[in-house]
Amino acid sequence: MKLTVNGKELTIEKSINLKDLLVVAKAEQPDYVTVELNGEFVDHSGFESTFVKDGDKVEFLYFMGGGAR
Amino acid sequence: MIIHLKLADYLAMVQHARKTAPVEDCGLIGGRIDEATGEKFVEKVFFLTNTDHSEEHFSLDPKEQFAAVKELRAQGLELLGNWHSHPASPSRPSEEDKRLAYDSRASYFILSLNGGEPVLNSFHIEKRTDVSKEDLRIR
Numbered sequence A: 001m002k003l004t005v006n007g008k009e010l011t012i013e014k015s016i017n018l019k020d021l022l023v024v025a026k027a028e029q030p031d032y033v034t035v036e037l038n039g040e041f042v043d044h045s046g047f048e049s050t051f052v053k054d055g056d057k058v059e060f061l062y063f064m065g066g067g068a069r
Numbered sequence B: 001m002i003i004h005l006k007l008a009d010y011l012a013m014v015q016h017a018r019k020t021a022p023v024e025d026c027g028l029i030g031g032r033i034d035e036a037t038g039e040k041f042v043e044k045v046f047f048l049t050n051t052d053h054s055e056e057h058f059s060l061d062p063k064e065q066f067a068a069v070k071e072l073r074a075q076g077l078e079l080l081g082n083w084h085s086h087p088a089s090p091s092r093p094s095e096e097d098k099r100l101a102y103d104s105r106a107s108y109f110i111l112s113l114n115g116g117e118p119v120l121n122s123f124h125i126e127k128r129t130d131v132s133k134e135d136l137r138i139r
Helices: A018-024 B007-020 B062-074 B095-099
Strands: A002-005 A008-011 A033-037 A040-042 A057-062 A065-067 B002-005 B026-033 B040-048 B057-059 B078-086 B107-112 B119-126 B130-133 B135-138
Touching (some): A018 A057, A065 B095, B002 B007, B007 B107, B026 B062, B040 B062, B040 B078, B062 B078
Parallel strands (some): A002 A057, B002 B040, B002 B135, B078 B107
Antiparallel strands (some): A002 A008, A033 A057, A065 B057, B026 B040, B026 B078, B119 B130
16 A cells, blocks of 8 residues: 655555554654644554555654743 | 755854844754765754754754655755754754754754854764764855
């Protein structure tokens, strides 16, 4: 099946959940990314239970923050 | 690593950060990477919401981040990193900045307003601990 991940096409053999997809997509820190699936936010608690399907568009980005101290 | 920033973008960041102070200002930087040299060229600076609304912390709004990344992609550009201000401390990564630096490919701009003239530096942060200063060239 074909997905679009961060704007690039990605082909996988079978449906996998978002947690595994982040590993396939080589996210450096999968626990600290925010995911959008077909334009909708997916909460971290749903990463294991949400499976991608053919044609899905997945965006992920890293939490970005910091502080002065 | 060399990273280029336009003077107009630098001045816009300073102006925006001064208006936002004492709250920390923040945003994203996008542009292109020269495949041959690895040099980064900042073509776009985004001014995003600090969802912490704090003088000592910042968090970028994920919704705004996604919108910015999509805008960059539509223009054939890519995300190069982020920036934030230190209204009352030097231009160097704090312990929290390092701890929250999850993307080792990103450039982290820190704009200090501490004292007189603003100071902007760019940093590479590896493994959320190892900091090296990048060669930021403003023109």
